[in-house]
Amino acid sequence: METEKKFEPRIVAMLCNWCSYAGADLAGVSRLQYPPNIRVIRVMCSGTVSPHHIVHAFQRGADGVLIAGCHIGDCHYIRGNYMTIKRAKFMEGLLNFAGYSPERLRLEWISAAEGVKFAEVVREFTEKIRTLGPAPSFEASPRLATAVL
Amino acid sequence: MKTKIKKLLEEGRVDGFFAYKTIHGFFFPYLFTKENMDELEDWKPSSARYPIAKLLLAQARKNPEKTYGVLVRGCEERAVHELYKWNQLDREKVVMVGQACTADLAADCECWKPFPTDVAYGEAVEPVAKSARVEMLEKMAGEDRLKWWLGHFNRCVKCFGCRDVCPVCFCTECSLEHNKLVETDKLPPDSSFHLVRAIHMGGRCIDCGLCEEVCPANIPLRVLYKEVGKLVEEVYGYKPGSDDGKSPFTFLGDELMLPPGPR
Structure with missing residues (x-):
């Protein structure tokens, strides 16, 4: 019997070491449920995420x-995330x-105390990607060249 | 061209001057110095374009103590301005003499400023406000646009011509040659090759279009960079090539200048 394989989104999450990663940690220790579709990469600051990595x-x-x-205003490196938002907007x-x-790229501010927000964002984003396919x-x-040109 | 440039060289205002010379009936960029200044020709309009700012940069790097003059079009002036801002050229060591582009060339380039600030040769013509090619692409549905681009990127032979000719690609080490970011031994290269270059052109591309002119595969790169420039202008109000201001990606800035987004 053939069953159609269900689409499971693969999401790369780049979390900053000081806030969002700790936020994810809090979501974990608080035993909050969120979809297992994200692959977390810990970075020292969201400002270190080069557009190269996104592409x-x-x-x-x-x-x-x-x-x-x-x-x-909460950045460990004072203004590192200013660059993040500038780049994200441009990207x-x-x-x-x-x-x-562009909906496949998402920027969120999540502090170390916002475990609930982290779980919520991941849930929402996974659902969004699920609908986008x-x-x-x-x-x-x-x-493609022959099909279009 | 004879009198003005000759005067600069004779007075010792510049040590060398980048202008054009007819060789076998074609215009070629040429470095005139005191020794060969008798070879200077009269100015005449042409559509020959060369990465003259890049030649200037190469010479200036070799001889940092020398002052160079350069005959610039609108785009070349923008390139020199941008090189000042990225600390690649010294303002004190460059003298620019402007020439205006012909109406045909301006229309061909869809150029938004086909003349330098001070026009010494030629007549300044009307700029082209909007790019028809960018508008055509913006009207397309997202999926078609992706196919359109991938169809073009597919022809890339990874010759690095677009990078090598670019007057504002001044880095001595290039991330496009980094095999962790762009896989080597792969043709056509990952389409991220072109997107990464486009990202680097943000707040930098002065829209000279040499990349597209030089591309052996006819990839419409200029459209991509025109859009990049448009994005930077819309979001950050910065237009590369102006005499003042700085690319928003070179400094952190303050909260007020951040684009709207989650806070």
């Missing part, structure tokens, strides 16, 4: 990328222009 994640087949850092526009849904291929392919 690279999509290239390698991520369905969504979540970046979470400290609230504005959104660029992904959109490249034909990629699997990410389109990012691979340049000769087939």
Whole structure:
């Protein structure tokens, strides 16, 4: 009997060491339930997430990328997250222009005390990606050239 | 061109001057110095474009004590301004003499400023306010746009021509050559190759379009970078190539200038 394989989103989450990662930790120790679809990468500051990494994640087949850092004003490095928001805004526009849904990239501020918010964001984002479906291929392919040009 | 540039060289205001010379009937960029200044020709309009700012940068790096003059179009002036701001060229060591582009060239480039601030040669023509190609793409549905781009990126042979010709690509080490970020031994390269370059052009691309002119695969790169420039202008109010201001990605800034988003 054939059963259709259910689509499970793959989400790369880049969490800042000082706030969001601790927030995720709190969600864990508080035994809050959230979908297991995220793969967490701990970074020292959300401002260290280079746009390269975001594009690279999509290239390698991520369905969504979540970046979470400290609230504005709470950054451990004073103003590191100013850069994050500037880049994220720019990336959104660029992904959109490249034909990629900008909704697949999400930026959230999650403090170390916001375990509930963390679980909520992951739940919401996973559902969002589930409705968007699997990410389109990012691979340049000769087939597409004949189909479009 | 003869008198003005000759005067600069004779007075010792500049040690060398980058202008054009006809070689075998074609315009070529050429470095004139006191020794060969008799070879200077009369100015005439042309559509020949070269990464003259990049040649200037290479010479300035080799001879940091020398002052160079350069014959610039609108785009080349913007490139030099941008190189000042990124601390690659010294304002005191560059003298610019402007030439305006022809109306044909301006229309071809969809150029928003086809003339430098001070026009010494030629007549300034009307700029083109909007890019028809960007508008065409913006009207497309997202899915079609992705296919359109992937179809074009597919032809890339990874010759690095777009990077090598770019006047504002001044880095001595390039992340596009980093095999952890862009896989080597793969053709066509990951489409992230072009997106990463586009990201780097944010707050930097002065829209000269040499990348597209030089591309052996005819990838419409200029459209991509035009949109990048438009995004930076819309969100941060910064237009690369102006005499003042700085790219929003080079400094942290204060809270007031942050774009709207989650707080």
